[in-house]
Amino acid sequence: MAALASTGLLSACTSPVSTSEGGPATSALPIPATGEVLGNGSVRVALIVPATATGNAGAIASNLKNAADLALREFQGANLQILVKDDRGTPEGARAAVSEAIQQGASLILGPLFAPSVGAAAAIARPAGIPVIAFSTDTTVASRGVYLLSFLPQSDIERIVSFAGMRGKHAIAALLPANGYGTVVEAALQKVATVNNSHIVAIERYQLDRVSMQVQTEAIVPVLQKRQADALLLPDAGDAAPFLAQILSAQNIKPGDIQILGSGQWDDPRIRSETALRGAWYPAPDKTTYDAFAARYQAAFGAAPLRAASLAYDAVSLAAGLASRYGQQAFTAQTITNPNGFLGVDGAFRFLQDGTNQRGLAVYEVGSGTVTQIDPAPRTFARTM
Numbered sequence: 001m002a003a004l005a006s007t008g009l010l011s012a013c014t015s016p017v018s019t020s021e022g023g024p025a026t027s028a029l030p031i032p033a034t035g036e037v038l039g040n041g042s043v044r045v046a047l048i049v050p051a052t053a054t055g056n057a058g059a060i061a062s063n064l065k066n067a068a069d070l071a072l073r074e075f076q077g078a079n080l081q082i083l084v085k086d087d088r089g090t091p092e093g094a095r096a097a098v099s100e101a102i103q104q105g106a107s108l109i110l111g112p113l114f115a116p117s118v119g120a121a122a123a124i125a126r127p128a129g130i131p132v133i134a135f136s137t138d139t140t141v142a143s144r145g146v147y148l149l150s151f152l153p154q155s156d157i158e159r160i161v162s163f164a165g166m167r168g169k170h171a172i173a174a175l176l177p178a179n180g181y182g183t184v185v186e187a188a189l190q191k192v193a194t195v196n197n198s199h200i201v202a203i204e205r206y207q208l209d210r211v212s213m214q215v216q217t218e219a220i221v222p223v224l225q226k227r228q229a230d231a232l233l234l235p236d237a238g239d240a241a242p243f244l245a246q247i248l249s250a251q252n253i254k255p256g257d258i259q260i261l262g263s264g265q266w267d268d269p270r271i272r273s274e275t276a277l278r279g280a281w282y283p284a285p286d287k288t289t290y291d292a293f294a295a296r297y298q299a300a301f302g303a304a305p306l307r308a309a310s311l312a313y314d315a316v317s318l319a320a321g322l323a324s325r326y327g328q329q330a331f332t333a334q335t336i337t338n339p340n341g342f343l344g345v346d347g348a349f350r351f352l353q354d355g356t357n358q359r360g361l362a363v364y365e366v367g368s369g370t371v372t373q374i375d376p377a378p379r380t381f382a383r384t385m
Helices: 057-074 091-103 115-125 153-166 180-195 210-225 240-250 287-301 309-329
Strands: 036-038 043-049 080-086 132-134 146-148 171-177 199-206 231-233 259-261 281-284 342-344 347-351 357-359 362-366 371-375
Touching: 036 057, 043 057, 043 091, 043 309, 057 080, 057 287, 057 309, 080 091, 080 309, 091 115, 115 132, 115 146, 132 309, 153 180, 153 231, 153 259, 153 281, 153 357, 153 362, 171 180, 171 210, 180 199, 199 210, 210 240, 259 281, 287 309, 309 342
Parallel strands: 043 080, 132 146, 171 199, 171 231, 231 259
Antiparallel strands: 036 080, 281 362, 342 347, 347 357, 362 371
């Protein structure tokens, strides 16, 4: 797509034909917009955020709105008017927000953030033929017409296991949390191992307490000591991965004895500072373009963005670019799921027919307080990620 600010089609494609899914990219603007509005274009798009939800959701909502505002400022000639609606972080709030946005002429819904709200939003948007590009990581709410722009565990596992295979690591053990995230990771691991000529040697699932972590880690140690596996997947975030690595070290499993594989959740100073994780690999978006976005965000709003802010920036840039190029066909299913994909501040991405996404991720190696990129993120979808 020609000159799409920060987001563009990775290669040219033919104009899609009309489908029954995806509303028009122009609107007669039937009634005046109420509430906060960004921009003054003729194409109305709704941004659904949990502005008055409890916890840190309000801060995330503010960041999403600011990033959307920044995208509008930076996309020259963006013909968008963004209706900012508060879903209060609840399904009921989402239904009300989306209903109001559609009444006011929104032809695309960006958000919500939380999975229950995405499901509620979809129940209103789908019968109206309005597509949703949401920010939840829960793939159970994805479907044709309800697309997830978020960072999905499936993309992490596909990338890191495929890369490990390219480096000759095909026998994989895994330590996974006994929760929904661990279940998704295990399913993704089973799938990618099948297509990647790898095999799974052992999987242990731990509860989210240190006693269980210790017991399940020690249970997998004999497999590692006997060299039955040459890679160990530790995708959990925060303090979990360092603690698991410390248990392995206490059992005399040292860095270099086995290749430790992480996830996109590893972009964390606690990972970088853990000596037992030196040499580990993990996938993440290329930092260069995100860092540039973060600098512009801070200059505009006086504080560094939360990590989720880039999702709203890319979503608005994508909406502006599609509306600019495709007019009435901008938000059809065929246009949104273009297999060539798009390029945003977090790298290449594309939406799949089932509403999930694929991302072009780089691979990083943990050093001594630092990380080094050892395999760049692909900028096209021509090769396996």
